[in-house]
Amino acid sequence: xxxxxxxxxxxxxxxxxxxxxxxxxxxxxxxxxxxxxxxxxxxxxxxxxxxxxxxxxxxxxxxxxxxxxxxxxxxxxxxxxxxxxxxxxxxxxxxxxxxxxxxxxxxxxxxxxxxxxxxxxxxxxxxxxxxxxxxxxxxxxxxxxxxxxxxxxxxxxxxxxxxxxxxxx
Amino acid sequence: xxxxxxxxxxxxxxxxxxxxxxxxxxxxxxxxxxxxxxxxxxxxxxxxxxxxxxxxxxxxxxxxxxxxxxxxxxxxxxxxxxxxxxxxxxxxxxxxxxxxxxxxxxxxxxxxxxxxxxxxxxxxxxxxxxxxxxxxxxxxxxxxxxxxxxxxxxxxxxxxxxxxxxxxxxxxxxxxxxxxxxxxxxxxxxxxxxxxxxxxxxxxxxxxxxxxxxx
Numbered sequence: 001x002x003x004x005x006x007x008x009x010x011x012x013x014x015x016x017x018x019x020x021x022x023x024x025x026x027x028x029x030x031x032x033x034x035x036x037x038x039x040x041x042x043x044x045x046x047x048x049x050x051x052x053x054x055x056x057x058x059x060x061x062x063x064x065x066x067x068x069x070x071x072x073x074x075x076x077x078x079x080x081x082x083x084x085x086x087x088x089x090x091x092x093x094x095x096x097x098x099x100x101x102x103x104x105x106x107x108x109x110x111x112x113x114x115x116x117x118x119x120x121x122x123x124x125x126x127x128x129x130x131x132x133x134x135x136x137x138x139x140x141x142x143x144x145x146x147x148x149x150x151x152x153x154x155x156x157x158x159x160x161x162x163x164x165x166x167x168x169x
Numbered sequence: 170x171x172x173x174x175x176x177x178x179x180x181x182x183x184x185x186x187x188x189x190x191x192x193x194x195x196x197x198x199x200x201x202x203x204x205x206x207x208x209x210x211x212x213x214x215x216x217x218x219x220x221x222x223x224x225x226x227x228x229x230x231x232x233x234x235x236x237x238x239x240x241x242x243x244x245x246x247x248x249x250x251x252x253x254x255x256x257x258x259x260x261x262x263x264x265x266x267x268x269x270x271x272x273x274x275x276x277x278x279x280x281x282x283x284x285x286x287x288x289x290x291x292x293x294x295x296x297x298x299x300x301x302x303x304x305x306x307x308x309x310x311x312x313x314x315x316x317x318x319x320x321x322x323x324x325x326x327x328x329x330x331x332x333x334x335x336x337x338x339x340x341x342x343x344x345x346x347x348x349x350x351x352x353x354x355x356x357x358x359x360x361x362x363x364x365x366x367x368x369x370x371x372x373x374x375x376x377x378x379x380x381x382x383x384x
Binding site: 008102126 | 170172175176178179180182183185186187188189190192194195196198199200201202203257304307308344345
C-alpha cells in the first residue's frame with residue numbers, strides 16, 4: 001500500500017463513522033446515508049491530493065455525500081418506487097435494519113428539524129466543526145450558523161424527553 | 170437539560186452507528202472513479218456514436234439481431250432487456266420481458282457481475298444463498314420500476330392497443346458485491362404492467378460458482 005493509500009486509509013478509519021452520522025442526520029435514511037458516504041469517500045480518494053489539503057476533509061466528504069444524494073434523487077425521481085421483495089420476505093429483518101444503532105426517539109426529534117438546522121447540527125456535533133468552518137461548508141454567514149444551532153437545540157430540548165420525564169410516577 | 174447535556178445525549182445516541190464498508194472496497198471504488206476521469210475528452214465523440222447505436226439497439230428486441238427486411242409498419246418497440254453501465258460505475262438492467270435469460274446472464278458476467286438469471290420458479294438449484302444483511306443486499310441490488318417514454322416513428326398505430334411502457338429496473342452496484350458472491354435475478358412476467366405482483370420477482374445474493382453463475 002502506498003503512502004497516499006495509507007494516509008487515506010487512516011483518514012477513513014478516523015472519520016468514516018462521524019461522517020456517516022452527520023450525513024444520516026441530514027438525509028434521514030441509513031441505507032441512503034451509507035451509499036452516499038461510500039461514494040463520497042471513493043471520490044475523496046480519487047482526489048486525495050486535493051482533498052487532503054482541505055482545511056476540513058471530513059466536511060468535504062459530508063458535503064460531497066449530500067450532493068451525491070441530491071444527484072441520485074434527481075436521476076431517479078422519474079422512477080416509481082416498488083416494494084422490495086427481499087425486505088418484504090423478512091419484515092423482522094427490515095424492521096431491525098431500519099431501526100438499528102440509533103435511538104429512534106433522538107432520530108425522530110432530529111428529523112423534525114428544518115433541513116438547514118439539521119445540517120448545522122450534523123457539522124457542529126458530529127464533525128466538531130467550529131462556527132466559521134460550518135458557515136464556510138454550508139455557504140452561510142457565521143451568525144446564521146449560531147442562530148440555527150440555538151434554534152435547533154431549543155427545539156430538541158422541547159421534543160426529547162429528559163430522563164426525569166421518562167421515570168414512572 | 171442544558172446545551173452540553175443535550176449535545177452529549179444526541180452524540181451518545183449515535184455511537185452505535187458505524188460504517189461497515191471495508192477501506193479496501195472504498196479504495197477500489199476510488200480507483201474506478203479515477204479511471205473514469207482519465208478517459209480522454211475526445212472519446213466523447215465515440216460516446217455520441219455509441220449512444221446513437223444504443224438508441225437504435227433499444228428499439229430492437231434484446232438478444233436478437235435486427236431483421237434485414239424493413240418492417241411495413243415502422244413502429245418503435247422497446248428492447249426485452251438492456252444492460253447499461255452508469256457513470257457512477259453501477260449497472261442498470263431494464264427488463265420489459267425476460268427473453269433470452271442466458272444472454273442477459275452472459276452480458277452481466279461480461280460487465281463483471283457473476284449472475285444467475287432465470288424465470289421465477291426455475292431458479293438454478295446449484296445456487297446457494299450468500300449470507301448477507303438486508304442493508305448489504307440493498308446496497309448491491311435494488312429494484313424499481315420506471316416509466317420509459319415510448320416514441321413512435323412514422324404514423325402511430327391506430328388499431329393495436331398502446332404498448333406497455335413500464336419496465337422493471339435492477340440497479341446493481343458491482344463495487345459493493347462481496348468477494349465470491351454473485352446476484353440471482355428471477356422474474357416471470359411478460360410485458361410489465363403497473364399491477365405486476367412482486368411475487369413474480371426474486372432477487373438476492375448467491376455464492377458465485379461455475380454451476381450457479383458460470384464463473
